Amino acid sequence: MVMVFATAILLLLFGGFLAVVLCARSGVSQVAGQVGAISGSALGLVSAIRVLLTGKAEGMSSVWHMPGGSLHFQIDVLSAFFLLPVFGLSILAALYGRSYLADRKGGYALAGSWFHLNMLTVGMALVIAAHDGLLFLLAWEIMALSPFFLVAFDDQKAEVRKAAWIYLSATHLGTAFLLIFFVLLGRLAGTSDFDGYAAALRDNPALSSTMFLLALIGFGSKAGIVPTHVWLPEAHPAAPSHASALMSGAMIKVGIYGVVRTLTFLGAPEPWWGWLLIAIGASSGVLGVLFALAQHDLKRLLAYHSVENIGIILLGIGIGVLGLAEGIRPLAVIGFAAGLLHVLNHSIFKGLLFLGAGAVQRAAHGVELEELGGLLKRMPWTGATFLIGATAIVGLPPLNGFVSEFLLFYASFFAVVQPAVNIAVAGLIVLVVMGLIGGLAAACFAKAFGVVFLGSPRSPEAGEAREVARPMCAAMAILALLCVVFGLAAPTVVSALDRVVAAATGLTIGAARDQLTAVTGPLTIAISVFAVCIVIAASVWAVRSRRLALAAVRTAQVWGCGYPKPTPKMQYTASSFVQPLTTQFHLFVRNREVLVPPEGYFPASASYSSESSDPFLRGLFAPVFRWFDYLSHLEIFQHGLVHGYVLYLVITLVALLIWGSVW
């Protein structure tokens, strides 16, 4: 029954190819790409859900004329779980994408963007389904390359080209570690098949630790952990918004998949792996949200929030690994459940928020926060769904973000009351970090939502914004609905995680289920508290309506200390809103400020602008890449003369022959 999955992949590929072939007729070409993406992803979603429901892995293996690898696919429960965001978001991104791109010209570029969007989905699906090291790396490369072309969609702009290159360098930095990882694993196991890996590493803790570190760097750079996150804030603002949604919602999760899958090979974990994951999670979480606070480009802000949420996911997995290593089973199960559920939840609300940012970009011609405002009245659907997404990502009840953060807090409190001192300290660290992240994220999204959607427009473009096309609204509405459903149906969702958590932790399904029921009980009562909250809110609203029906209701200017003519420019801006926080955390967040002060008695002009640059990009990567520039002297070998290249081939062949005969 793996045929459904194979058909899904073929449909996606076919849609992409058809889009390219028909690129002369832009309309038809886009429909082909869209239909291929939606139908293929829907089928893929069906195959993943079936595996999750039955719990039976589906596999396919065939002979492959590739040295050192085998064509072995297997969709087990863990793969199926990670396929959900991939296929789910791909459907919605395709639904949204055609309307989003409707005013773009250039059939060739548009066809290419559909082709690469479908290739990205194919790449991610193949990575997750691959059960063979070499196959995995090939699929990884498909997945890593397609976003380069997606990011470079507006390639006439210099900053877009720069973003695409930063992405390409960052992703290959990670791939380099993965290459070493899989080559070493293959040599140890004598096979490239995943089934052989676990046996090769058993009873060899030193080797397992090395492998863990390699995988953490390789997969972590794709997931966007600090300090390898630098590509996210560059690539996401440059890419079309539906591509950003798919990349941030699904692609960075493939990095998490890699970490979790690797942990299943490595046998019993060491405690320090858990501590390392917690340390990386804490620094990614806190720094991600701090950098996000300082941004005033909506998509850049969202990109940094992905770094933060990857941090939260790793905190969950870290607590889980610590629990596994120390033999505290509830900690292991609930920690992993928190991390894995947050993977799903983050893909829902971050997909929603990026689609919302795209709608704003289309309607108001920009995502610069200081130029926006008052969009809730002009774009009611985008505004309401963005509000739901913002509330969810902050982790507020009763939406889905709260549920996974509840699990993580629960696990931390559980750790705090354990007798062992080191476990209690780990729990306390996660608690404090999560509290800080939650508070800062609330500040950040109060700013993002408040400045974009509330108040009055800060530019004429924002004032003339109108609601976007129906398919775009539909895609956002579906994701917003999922935020609510996954929040209110939390106990069901959490108890359905038993198989996935069992697969990730190596425990039996029964054991995982036992521990999860310990949380579903409290979650059920928590949901009933929220139900009471909703009922109270409805009654208070009814009281208000009743009273206002009897009383006078009028509108007037807001109080301005007696100043009668306020302008939109006088509103609090995004930068001023977060200025106290960025000042307090100036150690991490550095703003570059350009100030032209007013001069003379009748100053003609004055200006002020600030820009937040990433300290890691500036301080860590820029010097390294400047050094790499020296390598550009090697360009003399690339002279464009065909006979020269033939000569290289001959030299290489001769060298290989000599090497082969001598050794």
Place this chain on the structure above:
Amino acid sequence: MSGFVSPVCALIFAPLLVGIINRTKAVVAGRRGPPLVQPYWDVAKYLQRGVVYGEVTSWLFRLGPVVNLASLAAALLIVPFGGLGAPLNFSGDLIVLAGLLALGRFATVLAALDTGSSFEGMGASREVHFAALAEPTLFLALATLARVTGSFSLTPIYQGFTATVWVHALPAVVLVAMTLLILELVENNRIPVDDPTTHLELTMIHEVMVLDHSGPELAFIHYAAALRLWILGSLLVGLVVPFRSGSFWLEGTAMLLGMAVLAVAIGAIESTMARYQLIRVPQFILGAATLSAVAFIIILV
């Protein structure tokens, strides 16, 4: 049945706390002051009044106070009143409490930003700043209490503070109580963090955020503020009054008296201290966090 004592007391007596604070301040200043029940009259009066809305506001401005009140009222379901348990208790209910407090604040902040006025923006900005620091501090305090009692549900934690446990963990209890007192002042925007009675909007936090609300919505805001004062106050008083006799009337009376004393204490603090410079407030909150961190270290082994 006794579980419902806690929310019913809160719903009835919460505005009285505000009355006691105001009366204390008046007495210290040598005035007679308004009657103790004045906050009730205020709420009733605002409910009767009409509403004036800012021109740029949307539905969110109208919804904000409603969500704020509802989330705080729902939180009463899980907040114990000293040894008297809450109607609902479950492992992790303290996470739900933090979530509901944060939800109420988020709604208030967004409603403030909806006015498009820079005063409200200023207040909202300060509110989220201090809240971001207060949240981890609250978790530090709760984690310490959880470790002392071996439970992470509010009702068992507070019922677990019997006289023996209390005396045994006294240093930690004192430190956490100080943290909770500071949080009570910070979360409810009292002096030395914020002055609700200052004459200048530029220096306010909470009051300037709700500057443009009027009529029934202002009534909701005032009542919700009283509930917030009550919720955090009962966490503090429940810890400081180690009265776990099992007698319903005795414990209830002790707690109510304790709440009254807390209100007098807040009034005394407000009368004798000046407001901190805004830049000092984060240090004040971090100081509170340090107290709880020390408490956690004390009871760690």
